[in-house]
Amino acid sequence: MKLTVPKLFLAAALVAVxxxxxxxxxxxxxxxxxxDTGGYAAMLETIxxxxxxxxxxxxxxxxxxxxxxxxxxxxxxxxxxxxxxxATQGYAKSQNSLGEMxxxxxxxxxxxxxxxxxxxxxxxQGSADAGFNLGxxxxxxxxxxxxxxxxxxxxxxxxxxxxVEAQYRLGWMHFKGEGTGQDxxxxxxxxxxxxxQGHPASQVCLGWMFQQGMGAAQDYRQALHWYRRAEARNxxxxxxxxxxxxxxxxxxxxxxEAASxxxxxxxRNHAExxxxxxxxxxxxxxxxxDLLLAHMWLSLAAAAGNRDAIKRMELAETGMSVQQIEKSRxxxxxxxxxxx
Numbered sequence: 139m140k141l142t143v144p145k146l147f148l149a150a151a152l153v154a155v156x157x158x159x160x161x162x163x164x165x166x167x168x169x170x171x172x173x174d175t176g177g178y179a180a181m182l183e184t185i186x187x188x189x190x191x192x193x194x195x196x197x198x199x200x201x202x203x204x205x206x207x208x209x210x211x212x213x214x215x216x217x218x219x220x221x222x223x224x225a226t227q228g229y230a231k232s233q234n235s236l237g238e239m240x241x242x243x244x245x246x247x248x249x250x251x252x253x254x255x256x257x258x259x260x261x262x263q264g265s266a267d268a269g270f271n272l273g274x275x276x277x278x279x280x281x282x283x284x285x286x287x288x289x290x291x292x293x294x295x296x297x298x299x300x301x302v303e304a305q306y307r308l309g310w311m312h313f314k315g316e317g318t319g320q321d322x323x324x325x326x327x328x329x330x331x332x333x334x335q336g337h338p339a340s341q342v343c344l345g346w347m348f349q350q351g352m353g354a355a356q357d358y359r360q361a362l363h364w365y366r367r368a369e370a371r372n373x374x375x376x377x378x379x380x381x382x383x384x385x386x387x388x389x390x391x392x393x394x395e396a397a398s399x400x401x402x403x404x405x406r407n408h409a410e411x412x413x414x415x416x417x418x419x420x421x422x423x424x425x426x427x428d429l430l431l432a433h434m435w436l437s438l439a440a441a442a443g444n445r446d447a448i449k450r451m452e453l454a455e456t457g458m459s460v461q462q463i464e465k466s467r468x469x470x471x472x473x474x475x476x477x478x
Contacts, residue, residue: 201219217244218244233259234268238253266304267296300335309328322347329347330344341364342368345378362388376408377410397415400412405477412435413444430466434473436450
């Protein structure tokens with residue numbers, strides 16, 4: 139649950155406008171002015187009396203501010219108390235948030251059964267967040283026996299309401315055949331929905347499906363399109379773009395461009411990209427040959443468990459002096475200190 143207080147408060151104000159008497163309308167007007175200034179103190183001055191009088195939306199906002207420590211000291215017990223006041227009035231957002239408190243043991247004793255009860259109340263009112271949370275509980279077997287069919291049912295309810303994480307999970311479950319028959323076309327369908335909402339992992343998965351021709355006709359242009367949409371926030375997309383340029387898939391073959399994309403991913407600690415970049419330095423493809431850099435990148439990939447990198451690193455060492463290997467290890471240490 140994310141809290142951007144001014145926007146949420148304005149939404150609360152709109153609810154109040156539709157349900158309150160004229161005196162409350164004036165309070166809402168004042169609250170909107172306070173929200174516009176971005177001042178938490180001014181917001182609290184308006185929210186607290188509304189919450190005390192039993193306004194469920196105000197109680198939710200007050201609970202969220204206590205949970206996040208926004209305008210008040212962070213206090214999970216106080217947050218849970220306000221969520222409960224609102225949740226018992228049937229306010230779905232508070233029911234979901236109270237479920238999260240029970241699930242994580244924040245402000246209340248950890249209680250999976252309690253979490254599931256509140257999630258279910260919220261989900262039955264159409265809360266996509268709660269539906270996703272129920273799917274997660276059934277998927278992992280928290281508070282109930284692990285049941286992938288129930289998980290996929292709840293993920294689908296949330297996904298149909300537009301929940302991007304649920305759409306992504308449905309894509310994976312159809313891809314792997316968890317809780318349902320393996321269905322690549324259905325996987326593409328759900329990855330596409332999430333990708334369209336800007337979900338980087340789904341964009342990469344969708345690009346990979348187009349690259350491989352799984353669940354959709356092979357289409358390198360579509361693969362490139364989705365990798366490029368994701369690359370700013372996803373090292374897997376950067377690595378895959380490197381592969382596309384190295385192999386000339388949908389673009390002219392270009393080792394230098396491939397090395398550039400591998401470097402971006404490698405700098406974000408992507409082991410496969412580190413292996414590929416190290417191999418290019420070893421052979422002098424797309425970059426000037428440099429055994430020290432080759433060994434450094436291969437060593438980083440090997441340390442992350444990349445088996446191909448282990449073999450390549452050992453092969454590279456046969457052409458290096460002891461001093462070169464020691465220097466490369468110093469470079470590796472410096473890189474790790476800088477990036478971790």
